[in-house]
Amino acid sequence: MPKVKSEKRTCSHNDHVKQGICFNTNVGQHILKNPLIINGMVEKSALRTTDTVLEVGPGTGNMTVKMLEKVKKVVACELDPRMAAELQKRVQGTHLQRKLHLIVGDVLKLEALPFFDVCVANLPYQISSPIVFKLLLHRPFFRCAVLMFQREFAHRLVAKPGDKLYCRLSINTQLLARVDLLMKVGRNNFRPPPKVESNVVRIEPRNPPPPINFTEWDGLVRIAFIRKNKTLSAVFGTNSVLDMLEKNYRIHCSVHNQDVPTDFSIKSLVMRLLETDEFHSKRARTMDIDDFLALLNLFNSNGIHFA
Template identity: 55%
Template sequence: MAGGKMRKERTQRGGGAAASASPHFQGGIPFHKSKGQHILKNPLLIDSIVQKSGIKSTDTILEIGPGTGNLTKKLLEVGKSVIAVELDPRMVLELQRRFQGTPYSSKLKVIQGDVLKSDLPYFDICVANIPYQISSPLTFKLLSHRPLFRCAVIMFQREFAMRLVAQPGDTLYCRLSVNAQLLARINHLLKVGRNNFRPPPKVDSSVVRIEPRRPLPPVNFKEWDGLVRICFNRKNKTLGALFRQKTVLSMLEKNYRTLQALQLVPPVEDAAEMSAFVSVLGDAVGDLSIADDDDNGEDDVQMDDGDAKSGFKEMVLGVLKGGGFDDKRASKLTQSDFVHLLALFNKAGIHFS
């Protein structure tokens, strides 16, 4: 996405063709809505975003989707340097032209390419106005980046942003909320109406601040995601009902028998393994899909436990009952609850990966 103050469109008052014949031009370059290119035209919003980012004069700033460089200019004014990652070669050329011969040229490095496929260099802070279709994979790519950055201030589609910050009991609380908040502290900064862009997108936006947790929680992240996937398969069902499902019991028992035979337990990942895993969480979680959320408020139904061996089934249900989780619902569980539940299962020799 392109951010920044809108330059005056060129117009011809005497008739004939003009750049203003299309409302989606800036600097003579047409912007494509299909590529998530929307110009943030309110300069006060740009100033507010930069101010809320808390940029220091010694900071190296990562900007994603700089467009023609209006936000870039503000970032260059307050930081030590800016690394701008831009997919569109037309925008790359415009950036180079705009800052060539200015005091900012030596402070700007432009990387042309797909940010999701690029190896990102060191940065202190990320400030970005991104194409909304890459929201989830980009969020987890950033959280997998090492060394850890101080914070990221990013504009997302409003519903995605609300899922990121959702708390237990909120309608939008989901697997995305739990996984993201496990890895970072996330705060909503401000709402941005669609009319602040040109061309206006179909949805409103929100700016969110993401601060990676230091240190990360002491959990096995593959196990964590395995547990959370089951719990949010129907987030308004009781955990007792979910863990009675034949498929769930079969998977857990297979893991249990395998690890018992080998006398192994899944190791806690080192930093490299954790980073590789977190980097694919974005694709696993998805952006705004609610297919794995049960929001219809239906009463719990007894799940079919099929041919699951009663001994193992009772072991699983015993963990839930012993911890007081049998009648709890994922939609109301906190981060601490999930950490505690995972620890209880692991203590009983039950693992999710």
């Protein structure tokens, strides 16, 4: 008789088996197994019995169950239906079942995050940057987020002007939130172990947020950090940047019924403005939030926009 092929899923090179489950490391499935780290993250989040908690990437639910015992509700977003089924099975028939709201799908594709007071998560590291800004731009404000990140990413979040890792991510995050490193987490605390070390970070949104247009702000910072070691005059003197700024300038003038002189030169205007407070010789890697706020106000008040 011919052999019947098994339909059982075969784990690929990047999958690891534990208790019958294939963990797919390609989508960041590294399950936090150390109960001391799990308890530490839950304690650092200072959960209240009235809280709704958002958890991204709950996996098999090691941390979810701990939080369900402490709060009113946990909204868990899980990409992998197999993991979601394991989590549901874990709480089924217990008093915790009614407290769990499970969303199966890509959290980044949600039009808006559900309401939550606190976010606690061992995140898939591939989505670290987009999830940080999805959280920080979420309304209404949440109290804090306690998140696991790859160590270098965590250090970028807290980097200061002049630090090697200081970048656009650093200044954008610190504009919108207070960020603190909480604890180091070695790779062997996960199953399967990732290739990198990790850190737990606490993010507390600034409420109220700074009174600026974040799209304008991010447009300026994005340009400045294209070459963070070069002077602003060099960065803003490139043809691609000047072309974009001139297009925005002409749109701004058109909207406000202002004429653009026939001999108008966007480069002359930009370089003249950069002479103010010697911005022309400054470099993004050493500029702090106040420097960028002053530069943005200078540009915007002279009709130069980044959005």
